[in-house]
Amino acid sequence: MHAPPSDQKTTGTTGTTGTTLATLAAAQFAVTLSTSIVNVALPAVRDGIGLSDTGLSWVVNAYGLAFGALLLLGGRAADLLGRRRVLAAGLALFSAAAVAAGLASTPWMLIAARTAQGAGAAAIAPAALSLTMRLHPPGPARAKALGVWGAVSGAGGAAGVLLGGVLTQGPGWPWVFHASGIGAGAVLAATLRLVPADPKEAGGPRPRLDLAGSLTATAGLVSLVYGLTAAGRAGWTDPLVFGPLGAAAALLALFALVERRHPAPLLPPGLLTRGAVAPANLVMALLGAVWVGLFFFLPLYQQQVLGAGPLEAGLSQLPLAAANMLGSGLAPVLARRIGPHRTLLAGLATQAAGFLWLARIPADGTFLIHLLGPVLLIGVGLGVAFVQLTGSAVSGVEPSDAGLAGGLVNTTRQIGGAVGLAVLGTLAAARTASAPPGLPHAAALTEGYRAAFLLSAAVLALGATLTPLLARGTRRAPESVPTPPPFAAPCPSHRTHRTHRTR
Known part of the structure; x- marks a missing residue:
């Protein structure tokens, strides 16, 4: 699909700016819904899959860590690789991971799926908002678009709480994840049809993705949270606690070193x-x-x-x-x-x-x-x-x-x-x-x-x-x-x- 001749129309589709905004807002809705929808289902998830009380926190933290640690990389990837391309890839990963979470039969499968879902969300959120900003120039149109964006974000959080209770009490906790996956799949189909591709930009050198920074930051944060979580059941002197905490310190120090030397760091020191x-x-x-x-x-x-x-x-x-x-x-x-x-x-x-x-x-x-x-x-x-x-x-x-x-x-x-x-x-x-x-x-x-x-x-x-x-x-x-x-x-x-x- 080629870039549209103007930011007000899509190319090769029947979509207009209004339907494009609705699609992008729906992507944000899927992200906020999927985070809040899990909270009420946590006791049912624990009983259904055999998680411990401390392990239960990883259903939330696996998603949050992947999301937070990869968010800046997702925004940079959207800038360099194309916003619609990154949005579509994020939605595909998010949808597949959500369905996999609902099908999980062991704790490690569920936590791995939630991690992948968080990685998908880290691509969706910055790409969708960046597209919204590009398609709505400064002025009343952008103000209206951002008002819609904010309202949808809030509605997604509130709707997730209510829907999580309905699904958990009705068909069961797996449908908390299946609903997120099905919704993201529908948004993906709309994105491919209604959202215009990025226009061709002028050539020239472009900064490289800071993959080393993302990997060291993510690994360091996972080690830190794992060590802190393990302390609740093993005690602070257990190797399962101070080992991960020591690894976290080393990895985060390495992240700081990588950021100082990378030509386009995720976190510029200044x-x-x-x-x-x-x-x-x-x-x-x-x-x-x-x-x-x-x-x-x-x-x-x-x-x-x-x-x-x-x-x-x-x-x-x-x-x-x-x-x-x-x-x-x-x-x-x-x-x-x-x-x-x-x-x-x-x-x-x-x-x-x-x-x-x-x-x-x-x-x-x-x-x-x-x-x-x-x-x-x-x-x-x-x-x-x-x-x-x-x-x-x-x-x-x-x-x-x-x-x-x-x-x-x-x-x-x-x-x-x-x-x-x-x-x-x-x-x-x-x-x-x-x-x-x-x-x-x-x-x-x-x-x-x-x-x-x-x-x-x-x-x-x-x-x-x-x-x-x-x-x-x-x-x-x-x-x-x-x-x-x-x-x-x-x-x-x-x-x-x-x-x-x-x-």
Whole structure:
């Protein structure tokens, strides 16, 4: 298929810009849906395939690690190899991996399939958004397109929570993955028919893909998360713990060396010294750590301790999504009235208060009395903090690097979530294992969840202490600050995604 004569029409198809946008938005919907749809199904997945409590976190982390570690590479590949080509390849891998996850009969098969699904998502998200930006020039058309993009991202997270409960309680947990695979396959067919190919670009040298950086970063992060997860069952002195942690340190050091020597590194070292990029990414990593833990532990508490069914657990997360969207809308209003950094501090403090409230949940609690209040606080605070951190992460960055800075903060969130879940899961498992022998199992589980929520509050408090660094970084920024790349506030999927390139 040849490039279209203009960005407003596709070539050789009956599609228009509207149908093309719908197709690209559907690709983003598939990514956000597939992350949130799994959360409610986790207890059923564990029972159906024989996963341990610590191994269960890998159903989430395998996807998140592959997604986060390969996201910048996916954006670079889309720039170099063609956006539609990379989008189609990502959708094909994503669809096949999702179906394979539903067919998995052993834990390792499921985790391998989820890893492949995350790799596919890392190609889909940046390519789809980059195509959206190319097909809609700056102005009202692009603003409308990005509004659709943000709405679809939020809807995918909320729909995944509800659909996950319906499918798990109905045909069973494998259909949580089959539905994602079938949906991605339909989007792939629409992409090949409706999305125009990239126009031919002028010749000249093009930067090479940083495969060595991607491999060392991915391997290092997997080793780190594996070591942290193993500590919960083996203890910190076990070779299964300090061996992977030592390998992680070596691999991440090698990644830093590769990035310094590669002509087109995934993470240019100078980027972290601009504006508030470094402190904003650090706080975003902390924020990602706690919200991934929330969406992991909350459905487990509701189903394993309170006895809720998958559908009930899914429906009960909808107030959290609504509060999240409310916080996202409040963020710019608060920033104009009290300043962006006070707004960020308020968002982090609100979340911390919600987690402290959750740290008091009893084994015989109810949703209305013990969960609704704290999740509303957390949802509002999460929306406010996410908006402010995303803007801070690109403040003071040159316009040519704004997309890269946006992709970095997205990657940081994913990786922070994976590492955070490993730490929180280890703590919860250790606290449950150390419960008094006569304590009922539900009460022992509750003790573990309470410990995880208490640590989450402490992590947010640490993030709040770092907000002065963001203020100083922003004051050092140039007068002309680029508009932040498009984003959507996180929903119960705890992930929304953006490319590192927007050209």
